[in-house]
Amino acid sequence: MAVLLDGNALAKEIREEVRRDTEHLVSTRGVQPGLNLLLVGDNPASDVYVRNKARDCEKVGIRSTIVRLPADAQQDEVLSIVRAWNADDDVHGILVQLPLPPHIDEQRVIRTISPTKDVDGFHPDNAGRLLIGLPGFLPCTPAGVLEIFKRHAIETSGKHAVVIGRSNIVGKPLAALLAQKRPQGNATVTLCHTGTRDLAAHCQRADIIIAAVGVTHLIRAEHVKDGAVVIDVGMNRLVADDGTSRLTGDVDFDAVVGKASAITPVPGGVGPMTRAMLLMNTLLAARGGPEA
Numbered sequence: 001m002a003v004l005l006d007g008n009a010l011a012k013e014i015r016e017e018v019r020r021d022t023e024h025l026v027s028t029r030g031v032q033p034g035l036n037l038l039l040v041g042d043n044p045a046s047d048v049y050v051r052n053k054a055r056d057c058e059k060v061g062i063r064s065t066i067v068r069l070p071a072d073a074q075q076d077e078v079l080s081i082v083r084a085w086n087a088d089d090d091v092h093g094i095l096v097q098l099p100l101p102p103h104i105d106e107q108r109v110i111r112t113i114s115p116t117k118d119v120d121g122f123h124p125d126n127a128g129r130l131l132i133g134l135p136g137f138l139p140c141t142p143a144g145v146l147e148i149f150k151r152h153a154i155e156t157s158g159k160h161a162v163v164i165g166r167s168n169i170v171g172k173p174l175a176a177l178l179a180q181k182r183p184q185g186n187a188t189v190t191l192c193h194t195g196t197r198d199l200a201a202h203c204q205r206a207d208i209i210i211a212a213v214g215v216t217h218l219i220r221a222e223h224v225k226d227g228a229v230v231i232d233v234g235m236n237r238l239v240a241d242d243g244t245s246r247l248t249g250d251v252d253f254d255a256v257v258g259k260a261s262a263i264t265p266v267p268g269g270v271g272p273m274t275r276a277m278l279l280m281n282t283l284l285a286a287r288g289g290p291e292a
């Protein structure tokens with residue numbers, strides 16, 4: 001039976017560390033980390049995410065401010081808020097909740113966030129740093145996965161990792177990080193997507209499978225080699241006939257748990273780690289950034 005990689009337990013541990021380090025930063029340097037969050041529109045899921053992130057901050061002593069704009073807010077208004085936060089020394093981290101309404105150029109907004117306050121790690125400057133191995137803010141989900149490897153002493157060096165999904169926020173950065181010559185890296189990486197022929201054949205050769213796809217139970221027992229480590233990033237809402245819904249991953253957990261050596265559950269795996277890494281990034285920003 002696989003070891004359960006309990007993201008809730010690890011995230012709790014990390015929050016406690018961030019709380020302690022935040023307290024230390026306040027008492028020694030008089031700096032209280034601050035995260036400003038911008039939410040445009042009334043997407044209920046985004047609203048929940050933003051409120052959860054602010055609540056996480058509160059628990060560890062990070063000051064958070066949420067600014068909400070209506071769905072018809074103009075791009076200039078969004079950009080001027082971001083610029084004001086860039087210039088405000090009390091704001092260490094800036095997070096613009098995505099997706100933005102279609103009339104706003106998401107990439108333009110991301111590029112306007114100062115790379116030194118880009119705690120989501122989405123700015124091209126930070127994405128480029130990640131690729132060439134310079135210090136920078138790592139996107140929270142890939143950082144959370146590496147933290148799972150680190151804290152569970154899961155060896156990646158020399159292993160064959162198959163990452164499924166090539167989004168800019170999860171799959172691509174994760175593949176790049178795993179390929180770096182560094183701890184929690186040095187793996188041989190295969191990156192799969194909808195253009196991949198015979199996904200199962202690639203997965204069957206993997207020592208580590210990371211699914212970041214958004215398709216319920218895409219990865220089944222036949223995809224997994226005995227003893228593989230399986231990380232499920234997927235967060236898919238499955239609605240039953242009676243209207244109730246539950247969260248599922250990209251991995252058929254019940255089918256795979258008997259073959260894998262270690263596996264993350266959904267919920268309670270990568271999700272809480274993503275939230276915890278945002279706190280780590282905000283603390284890092286308040287300390288002067290990844291290069292300090």
Ligand SMILES: NC(=O)c1ccc[n+]([C@@H]2O[C@H](COP(=O)([O-])OP(=O)(O)OC[C@H]3O[C@@H](n4cnc5c(N)ncnc54)[C@H](OP(=O)(O)O)[C@@H]3O)[C@@H](O)[C@H]2O)c1
Nearest residue numbers: 141165166167170193194212213214233234235270271274
């Ligand atoms: N746990 C967390 O904290 C967290 C954070 C972020 C995202 N997520 C979840 O992770 C999942 C992925 O999110 P994302 O934003 O990275 O995804 P995304 O932007 O929707 O991209 C999905 C990727 O999966 C690939 N894909 C889709 N169907 C496939 C298939 N049948 N076979 C192989 N590849 C396939 C797509 O390929 P193409 O590029 O060819 O289209 C694409 O690269 C979602 O369920 C999301 O909710 C969870």
